[in-house]
Amino acid sequence: MVRAATFKRLAKSIPAQWLPFADVASAGLPLSRLLRLSLFKVTMGITTALLIGTLNRVMIVELGVAASLVSLMLALPLLVAPFRAVTGYQSDTHQSAFGWKRVPFMWGGTLVQFLGLAFMPFALLALTGQGERPLPPWLAQGVAAMAFLMVGAGLQTSQTAGLALATDQASEETRPRVVALMYIMLLAGAVGGSLVFSVLLTDFSAQRLVQVVQGTAMVVLMLNAFALWKQEARNPQRAAARKQTPKPAFKEVWTHFINLPNARRFLWTTGLGTMAFNMQDIVLEPYGGEILHLSVGATSALTAMLAGGGLMGFLLAGRQLARGMDPLLLAAGGAMIGIPAFSAVIFSAPLEAGWLFRLGALGIGLGGGLFAVGTLFTAMRLDGGGYVGLALGAWGAVQSTAAGLAMFFGGALRDLVTQLTAGGAFGAAFAVPSVGYSVVYHVEMLLLFVTLIAVGPLVRHGVRATNNVRIAPVIQ
Numbered sequence: 001m002v003r004a005a006t007f008k009r010l011a012k013s014i015p016a017q018w019l020p021f022a023d024v025a026s027a028g029l030p031l032s033r034l035l036r037l038s039l040f041k042v043t044m045g046i047t048t049a050l051l052i053g054t055l056n057r058v059m060i061v062e063l064g065v066a067a068s069l070v071s072l073m074l075a076l077p078l079l080v081a082p083f084r085a086v087t088g089y090q091s092d093t094h095q096s097a098f099g100w101k102r103v104p105f106m107w108g109g110t111l112v113q114f115l116g117l118a119f120m121p122f123a124l125l126a127l128t129g130q131g132e133r134p135l136p137p138w139l140a141q142g143v144a145a146m147a148f149l150m151v152g153a154g155l156q157t158s159q160t161a162g163l164a165l166a167t168d169q170a171s172e173e174t175r176p177r178v179v180a181l182m183y184i185m186l187l188a189g190a191v192g193g194s195l196v197f198s199v200l201l202t203d204f205s206a207q208r209l210v211q212v213v214q215g216t217a218m219v220v221l222m223l224n225a226f227a228l229w230k231q232e233a234r235n236p237q238r239a240a241a242r243k244q245t246p247k248p249a250f251k252e253v254w255t256h257f258i259n260l261p262n263a264r265r266f267l268w269t270t271g272l273g274t275m276a277f278n279m280q281d282i283v284l285e286p287y288g289g290e291i292l293h294l295s296v297g298a299t300s301a302l303t304a305m306l307a308g309g310g311l312m313g314f315l316l317a318g319r320q321l322a323r324g325m326d327p328l329l330l331a332a333g334g335a336m337i338g339i340p341a342f343s344a345v346i347f348s349a350p351l352e353a354g355w356l357f358r359l360g361a362l363g364i365g366l367g368g369g370l371f372a373v374g375t376l377f378t379a380m381r382l383d384g385g386g387y388v389g390l391a392l393g394a395w396g397a398v399q400s401t402a403a404g405l406a407m408f409f410g411g412a413l414r415d416l417v418t419q420l421t422a423g424g425a426f427g428a429a430f431a432v433p434s435v436g437y438s439v440v441y442h443v444e445m446l447l448l449f450v451t452l453i454a455v456g457p458l459v460r461h462g463v464r465a466t467n468n469v470r471i472a473p474v475i476q
Contacts, residue, residue, distance in 0.1 A: 033169075033230075033231065034166075034169075034170075034178065034181070036226060036227050036229070036231070037162070037165065037166060037169070037227055037231055038166075038181055038182055038185040038227070039185070039223045039224065039226060039227035040106065040158060040159070040162040040223075040224055040227045040228075041159075041162070041182045041183070041185040041186040041189065042185050042186070042188060042189035042192075042223060043189060043219070043220045043223050043224055043227075044155060044158075044159055044186055044189060045185070045186045045187065045188065045189025045190035045191075045192075045193060046189045046190070046192070046193035046216060046219065046220065047113065047117070047151065047155055047193075047216070047220060048189075048190055048193075049189070049190045049191075049193035049194040049197065050117075050193060050197060050213070050216055051074060051077075051148075051151070052074065053194050053197070054194070054197040054198075054201065054212075055124070055213075056070060056074060058201065058204070058209065059073075059124060059127075062204050063124060063125075063127070063128045064128060065124075065127060065128060069127075069141070073144060073145065073148050074148070075404055075408065076145055076148040076149050076152060077148055077149065077151060077152020077153070077155065077156070078152070078400060078401055078404035078405075079149065079152070080149065080152050080153045080156050081152075081156055081396070081397050081400035081401045081404070082397045082401060083156070083397070084156050084157075084159075084160045084392075084393040084394070084396040084397040084400070085254070085390055085393040085394040085397050086250060086393065087105060087156065087157050087160045087161065087389075087393055088160045088161070088164060088387075088388075088389030088390045088391070088392050088393025088394070088396075089250050089253055089254070089387065089389060089390040089393065090105065090389075091104075091105045091160070091161045091164055091389040092164070092253075092387045092388065092389040092390055093248070093253075100232050101164075101165075101168075101232065101389075102161040102162070102164055102165035102168065102232055102389070103161075103165075103228055103231065103232045105157055105158070105160070105161035106157075106158045106161045106162050106165065106224070106228055107158075107224070107225075107228060108157065108158075109153070109154045109155065109156070109157030109158030109159075109161065110154060110158050110220065110221060110224040110225070110228075111154070111221075112150050112153055112154030112157065113150070113151050113153075113154025113155050113158065113217075113220060114154070114217050114218075114220060114221045115150055115154075116146075116147050116148070116149070116150030116151035116152075116153075116154060117147075117151055117213055117214065117216055117217035117220065118214055118217045119143075119147055120144075120147040120148070120151065120213055121209050121210040121212075121213040121214065122210070123140070123143045123144040123146070123147045124144060124147075124209070125206055125209075125210075126139075126140040126143060126144070127140045127141060127143075127144045156396070156400065158224065159396065160389065160392055160393045160396055161389065162227075163182070163376075163380075163392045163396070164388050164389035164392050165231060165232060166178055166182065167380050167388050167392070168232075168388070169231070173322075175377065175380060176317070176318055176320075176321030176322045176327075176377060177318045177321075177322055179317075179318065179321070179373055179376055179377050179380065180314045180315060180317050180318025180319075180321075180373060181318070183310075183314045183369070183372065183373060184311060184314050184315070187307055187310055187311060187314070190307075191307055193216075197212065200212050253387055253390060254390070256387075257382075257387060257390055257391065257394065260382060262457065262458055263382065265454060265457065265458060266328075266375075266378065266379075266382065266458060267394060267395070267398050268454055269331075269375070269451055269454040269455045269458060270375045270379075270395060270398050270399055270402070271398045271399070271401070271402040272402075272447055272450055272451045272454060273331065273334075273335055273371045273375070273447075273448070273451040273455075274371075274372075274398070274399050274402040274403050274406065275402045275403075275405065275406040275409075275447055276335070276338065276406075276444045276445075276447035276448045276451055277338060277364065277367065277368035277371060277406075277444070278368075278402070278403045278406035278407055278410070279406040279407070279409060279410035279413075279440055279443065279444050279447075280342075280345075280364065280410060280440065280441065280444060281406070281407050281410065282407050282410045282411040282414075283410055283411065283414050283437055283440055284302060284306075284345075284361065284364075285302055286437075287345070287349075287357075287434075287437045288302060288354075288357060290433055291349045291433060291434045291437060292348060292349065292352070292354055292357055294354060294357075302358070302361050305358050305361040305362050305365065306361055306362075306364060306365040307365065308362060308365060309361070309362040309363060309364060309365020309366040309367075309368075309369065310365040310366070310368060310369040311365075311369070312365070312366050312369065313334065313365065313366045313367070313368065313369020313370045313372075313373065314369050314373060316366075316369075316370065317330055317369065317370050317373035317374065317377075318373070321373070321374075321377055326459060327373075327374040327375070327377040327378045327381075328374060328375075328378055328455055328458045328459045329374075329459050330370055330373070330374035330377075331370065331371045331374030331375050331378070331455060332374075332452060332455045332456075332459060333370055333374075334366070334367040334368065334369070334370030334371035334372075334374060335367065335371055335448045335451045335452050335455070336367075336448075336452065337363055337366055337367035337370065338363070338364060338367035338368065338371075338444075338445075338448050339445055339448050339449070340363065341359075341360045341361075341362075341363025341364045341366070341367055342360065342364065342441045342442075342444050342445045342448075343360070343445070344356050344357070344359050344360030344363065345357055345360035345361070345364070345441055346438055346441050346442070348360060349434045349437075349438070350434075372399075375395065375399070376392075376395060379391050379392055379394070379395035380392065410440050413436075413439060413440050413443065414436040414437055414439070414440050415436070416436075417435060417436040417439045417440075418433065418435070418436035421435045421436065
């Protein structure tokens with residue numbers, strides 16, 4: 001039996017370049033604390049897998065809920081996404097009695113998310129009219145909507161404050177690798193959660209649904225509590241100083257932030273690029289099944305291809321940013337990779353090449369990962385005046401809203417074009433099922449070209465903070 005000391009010596013003998021995150025820790029944020037803190041991204045991945053993957057299918061197939069109503073419910077959490085900027089600002093300026101800034105918002109968001117998940121299965125069962133005393137349809141829909149809104153509000157709040165806390169704790173040198181690690185933990189949570197849910201709900205029943213969703217609520221609560229434990233030191237002196245310093249109005253701080261050089265262009269670039277990479281979320285697997293005639297197992301493997309590409313993007317982004325690469329140049333590189341990737345998906349239909357389709361899915365994941373990490377790291381540095389929570393909240397609000405709109409428009413555009421071509425609106429040559437999908441992919445390529453045009457001046461001039469607008473500083 002190998003002793004612990006021998007194992008430690010063996011681990012230390014592994015070259016650092018073989019371990020992507022061996023140097024991610026810093027004096028202020030040891031690796032053990034960083035791994036604990038990253039658990040809040042794991043719970044985000046688990047919750048996303050539950051909502052978008054498992055409950056999406058369960059509500060439509062097993063519970064018989066109309067697909068339009070399911071889409072509406074899943075889109076409801078996006079209603080709170082624009083408020084992430086306000087949440088970030090509040091965490092920047094919060095006057096806790098203990099001197100905490102981020103922890104109250106992370107914990108408060110976790111509790112709201114827990115409550116939403118706790119009564120969500122009952123709301124879904126009421127939505128189907130099950131039970132001894134069925135609720136009126138309007139009341140059942142209202143209760144279900146409230147559950148999804150609570151989960152979305154809690155998730156958005158905890159994620160904004162959590163990213164801000166990671167930015168506060170990490171050093172300038174380790175932030176690029178911290179960002180990449182956070183995204184990898186998000187991916188791990190989503191993939192792991194999907195696998196566990198698929199096993200637990202193999203034998204579906206209403207009772208099993210309640211157990212799984214409420215069990216997820218408990219997992220989220222416990223993991224986030226463990227992640228927050230002793231992450232932010234109590235600082236009564238900071239709390240006392242804040243009471244003597246007037247809290248600036250949100251409008252004043254937002255005006256300062258949005259007037260930073262190229263801040264508006266950066267947010268527009270983030271939104272355009274996010275839409276470009278997310279319109280395919282709804283139509284990629286149906287495209288493989290309907291057009292390329294791939295099996296259910298083969299189309300399900302596309303999720304792994306996208307995740308694998310994303311993982312490659314996160315690792316590459318962390319390494320390149322640590323070497324000093326401009327994060328906006330990295331984001332532009334992701335957009336450039338996306339163009340041939342979507343081209344591969346388009347040409348896989350006339351060529352009947354499943355391998356080309358899978359290669360395109362891998363490229364979409366890679367390009368999307370590079371773009372997401374590049375824009376996030378730019379937002380982490382765009383904190384003029386110490387309001388990093390506001391900057392991250394603005395980035396998160398734009399990204400979440402753009403992703404939700406992209407998924408809706410992607411599905412709607414495919415249905416509209418398919419209906420028009422089936423009716424002969426564009427002639428017999430276009431009356432084939434692949435045209436609707438192809439239009440979506442071409443629109444995504446167009447958006448990527450527009451994104452490259454928008455990001456060009458940002459790469460050339462950069463996005464930086466300015467002191468031209470004076471605001472009462474945040475007391476650290």
